[in-house]
Amino acid sequence: MSQTRCIYCQSQNFVKNGNYRRVSDNRKFQRYRCSHCHKSFSEQAFKPDYRLRRRNLDLLIFRLLAGGMAQREIARTVGICRKSVACRVIRFGEYAKVKLKSYRDQMPKADLVLFDEMETFEHTKCKPLTMPIAVEEKTRKILSFSVGKIAAKGPLAKISRRKYGPRRCERKELLDKLIKELKTCCSQSPTIKTDLSHHYPSIIKSGWQGKAVHKTSKGRRGAVTGQGEMKKGGYDQLFFLNHTYAMIRDKIKCLSRKTWCTVKKIQKFECWVYIYVHFHNQRVEGRDRPTLIYPQLM
Numbered sequence: 142m143s144q145t146r147c148i149y150c151q152s153q154n155f156v157k158n159g160n161y162r163r164v165s166d167n168r169k170f171q172r173y174r175c176s177h178c179h180k181s182f183s184e185q186a187f188k189p190d191y192r193l194r195r196r197n198l199d200l201l202i203f204r205l206l207a208g209g210m211a212q213r214e215i216a217r218t219v220g221i222c223r224k225s226v227a228c229r230v231i232r233f234g235e236y237a238k239v240k241l242k243s244y245r246d247q248m249p250k251a252d253l254v255l256f257d258e259m260e261t262f263e264h265t266k267c268k269p270l271t272m273p274i275a276v277e278e279k280t281r282k283i284l285s286f287s288v289g290k291i292a293a294k295g296p297l298a299k300i301s302r303r304k305y306g307p308r309r310c311e312r313k314e315l316l317d318k319l320i321k322e323l324k325t326c327c328s329q330s331p332t333i334k335t336d337l338s339h340h341y342p343s344i345i346k347s348g349w350q351g352k353a354v355h356k357t358s359k360g361r362r363g364a365v366t367g368q369g370e371m372k373k374g375g376y377d378q379l380f381f382l383n384h385t386y387a388m389i390r391d392k393i394k395c396l397s398r399k400t401w402c403t404v405k406k407i408q409k410f411e412c413w414v415y416i417y418v419h420f421h422n423q424r425v426e427g428r429d430r431p432t433l434i435y436p437q438l439m
């Protein structure tokens with residue numbers, strides 16, 4: 142068992158205490174009793190599908206979540222309650238986050254990484270969000286991402302302040318987190334490609350103490366295809382990044398443009414993106430039918 146603490150009191154002293162067979166699939170699981178608080182629990186308590194009843198639907202739900210379907214539509218299609226879908230988004234999103242971190246720790250060090258920010262909004266365009274995403278050019282895998290608030294720009298800025306008050310910009314913290322995560326999986330002096338945004342040169346320079354090579358290219362107008370993320374005309378320096386962005390917009394329902402299915406809570410949305418990232422990284426490996434995360438775990 143990878144987790145070595147009691148789920149109630151976090152004590153490390155617990156002993157084996159029989160086993161049980163799960164009703165839904167007749168599999169056998171070990172039970173434990175804590176020597177400190179005397180409560181008992183099973184090895185299943187550490188798994189993402191703890192106390193879920195319709196485990197046979199999990200893989201289907203996850204393929205649908207990472208295939209551009211809205212949560213309510215999944216609930217209707219599969220024939221379960223919408224809260225059951227929402228609960229799975231959080232549990233498996235958090236799990237996919239752990240998997241992404243372990244991938245970063247194990248992967249061969251990356252030499253060429255592209256990153257940029259994608260923008261969306263929570264509930265209304267007056268409350269915009271930014272999503273810095275980093276992609277390795279060689280493998281096209283997503284290495285890191287995060288979601289946070291930014292202030293509204295242009296004509297909406299005034300309306301936003303009037304209706305919702307001042308909005309804190311979290312861009313700096315998000316970019317710092319991205320660089321910190323990239324440093325764990327990049328070589329000593331990687332090449333980083335970005336657009337011409339003035340936010341990037343200083344953080345790249347300080348992140349790798351000037352050893353990283355920073356290449357920039359001018360952003361171009363979006364084409365209609367690829368959800369506006371693919372660029373018009375000629376060779377695109379950031380093609381692998383923009384193509385990944387187009388895939389993300391297409392495969393996560395609330396990110397597609399001109400949709401009425403919007404982000405409601407940032408934490409839940411982040412979990413959903415982690416689920417997509419898990420599937421995306423399996424897909425670019427050539428696995429057409431991505432597998433669900435937990436069976437090969439623990």
Ligand SMILES: [Zn+2]
Binds near residue numbers: 147150152
């Ligand atoms: Zn205990």
